[in-house]
Amino acid sequence: GESVGLHLPTLSVQEGDNSIINCAYSNSASDYFIWYKQESGKGPQFIIDIRSNMDKRQGQRVTVLLNKTVKHLSLQIAATQPGDSAVYFCAENWNNNAGNMLTFGGGTRLMVKP
Amino acid sequence: DTAVSQTPKYLVTQMGNDKSIKCEQNLGHDTMYWYKQDSKKFLKIMFSYNNKELIINETVPNRFSPKSPDKAHLNLHINSLELGDSAVYFCASGHGTGNYEQYFGPGTRLTVT
Secondary structure (H helix, E strand, C coil), rough: CEEECCCCCCEEEEEECCEEEEECCCCCCEEEEEEECCCCCCCCCEEEEEEECCCCEEEEEEEEECCCCCCCEEEEECCCEEEECEEEEEEEEEEEEEEEEEECCCEEEEECCC | CCCCCEECEEEEECCCCCEEEEEECCCCEEEEEEEECCCCCCCEEEEEEEEEEEEEECCCCCEEEEEEEEEEEEEEEEECCHHCCCCCEEEEEEECCCCEEECCCCCCEECCC
């Protein structure tokens, strides 16, 4: 699914498969990007981040890829589990002279089928 | 536990009323934020405070007045509540510089009837 604008796309995957969630960001001056996971009734929770001088970063079961040429970010989740079901947000950080500000994408809902 | 906490978790009130939401962080962060999440899950920053000073105000109506008594607290007061204020409000905190990660509270679901 692609996370743009104000709609909430849904990605449905089978348990054990890999998931890829995409995000298009808007500001070429953004220097830092984060992926957040939001479970129902909870606040967003940090998953992984990447700075603009990198194009790939890996964590435990998650990988973030950054393509600055096309302003695209993706989150790959390996061996998706039911506990991964949530809404995922990308966020970009940039300095607007008033301070550093995170701007969030529209979110993608990940549903994991057992 | 180290965390960002908010009270209340749920707030139901009538149009025209005035209400407050409280936020506290014990992470030692200098910067705190308020976000509004609408029914479509779109998350938008409202305010940012650094060491009790307002640094970002994202064209929020002046019915919304944040107050930071110290750098561990950022409260949100809303006057003359309107139906369109119904949303989930999240408080967050972060270092503000260098490491831009923000830690979010559990949210306050505000319903205006």
